[in-house]
Amino acid sequence: DTAVSQTPKYLVTQMGNDKSIKCEQNLGHDTMYWYKQDSKKFLKIMFSYNNKELIINETVPNRFSPKSPDKAHLNLHINSLELGDSAVYFCASSLNLFSRNTEAFFGQGTRLTVV
Amino acid sequence: KNQVEQSPQSLIILEGKNCTLQCNYTVSPFSNLRWYKQDTGRGPVSLTIMTFSENTKSNGRYTATLDADTKQSSLHITASQLSDSASYICVVVTGGGNKLTFGTGTQLKVEL
Numbered sequence: 179d180t181a182v183s184q185t186p187k188y189l190v191t192q193m194g195n196d197k198s199i200k201c202e203q204n205l206g207h208d209t210m211y212w213y214k215q216d217s218k219k220f221l222k223i224m225f226s227y228n229n230k231e232l233i234i235n236e237t238v239p240n241r242f243s244p245k246s247p248d249k250a251h252l253n254l255h256i257n258s259l260e261l262g263d264s265a266v267y268f269c270a271s272s273l274n275l276f277s278r279n280t281e282a283f284f285g286q287g288t289r290l291t292v293v
Numbered sequence: 294k295n296q297v298e299q300s301p302q303s304l305i306i307l308e309g310k311n312c313t314l315q316c317n318y319t320v321s322p323f324s325n326l327r328w329y330k331q332d333t334g335r336g337p338v339s340l341t342i343m344t345f346s347e348n349t350k351s352n353g354r355y356t357a358t359l360d361a362d363t364k365q366s367s368l369h370i371t372a373s374q375l376s377d378s379a380s381y382i383c384v385v386v387t388g389g390g391n392k393l394t395f396g397t398g399t400q401l402k403v404e405l
Contacts, residue, residue: 182336219380221337221395234392268336282327284336 181205184269184285191259192293199254199288201269207283209233209275210252212244213268215287221268227252228275259292266290296320297385297396305402310373314399316366316383324386328357328368331380331398340368340381373403 182203191197203210211234212224225244226234232244241257256263269285297318306312318326325344329337341350341357343366350357354377356369370377383396 219331219398219400221382223393270336281339281342284338286336287334 181283182269182271182285184267184288186288187286188289188291190291190293193259193261195259196255196257197259197290198256199267199269199290201252201254201285203250203269203271203283205271205273205283207271207273208249209272210246210249211270211272211282212252212254213270213284215266215268217265225252225254226275233275256290259290261292264290264292297383297394299381299383299396299399301399302397303400303402305404306373308373308375308403308405311369311371312373312401314368314370314381314383314401316368316396318364318366318383318385318394318396320385320387320392320394322387323361323364324388326359326366327384327386328355328366329382329384331382333379337382370401375403375405377401378403 184201209228211226213221214224215221224238227246230246243255246252266287266289268287270282272280272282300315327342328340330340331337340355341352343350343359345361354371359366380398380400382398385394
């Protein structure tokens, strides 16, 4: 059973398109995240949701819109895709925010390539 | 300059040898520090979580140290195996736990 699952694993699309990446966790966690990993393998947090409410919203273009229909799901919708959006996007979840001893579990990642 | 710096950027060692990876950070206020292992094409997996009062923590062949005064942490890998080949990422959690700052990672390759 995959704890944090993302779909699709690979996504190739043209500039200007709109695409969504889905994430689901079956761990019963309250908090979910989206991270972006660039070509230099540097991970950066984009969004964090706690109990379906937006907690963290780093400096991310408005073209990126997270949606959390329930605690177990956090989807990422991207409008008007640009070449610079090409990266690996990771979903993660934790029992609650990253306090002491709170483990985070990451999905397998979605490799987005914009051509 | 990144607020969590890791060194070396990459490292190649022979199977069975030991190695130590370094992490220096400047972010504050400190909550906890984590080391993650990321295999190629996979998501990061947690190795250790260290709080302010912990100096050393082990997880199998992995031993992490933390010096909160000098803001330095290290990850020591003993008797390396081929499966240790991965990227090792240091993450510092600040404030109330809602802010994570990732290091740039150390790419480790273990060879025969």
